[in-house]
Amino acid sequence: MTVEQVINDLAALPPSDQLRVVQAIWDQLPRDVGTELSEAQQAELNRRWSEYQADPSSALTEDEFRLALGR
Numbered sequence: 001m002t003v004e005q006v007i008n009d010l011a012a013l014p015p016s017d018q019l020r021v022v023q024a025i026w027d028q029l030p031r032d033v034g035t036e037l038s039e040a041q042q043a044e045l046n047r048r049w050s051e052y053q054a055d056p057s058s059a060l061t062e063d064e065f066r067l068a069l070g071r
Helices: 003-011 015-028 039-054 062-069
Strands: none
Touching: 003 015
16 A cells, blocks of 8 residues: 555545544554754744834734634
8 A cells, every 4th residue: 555545545434534544544643744844934933023022013813824724
């Protein structure tokens, strides 16, 4: 079975089961996999955090964010 076949099979599951699979996979990954940021990524996160700290009202709530995405 290929990764693509597994993904296609998972797509047929209800969202709640898909989330269970994602959580199970996430829980099995080593703690340091994929968590290292490049200098550019870290700089961008720092910039955004500073912007938020300077004006917390500039942040969107989850509902506002979803509405902006059309979801």
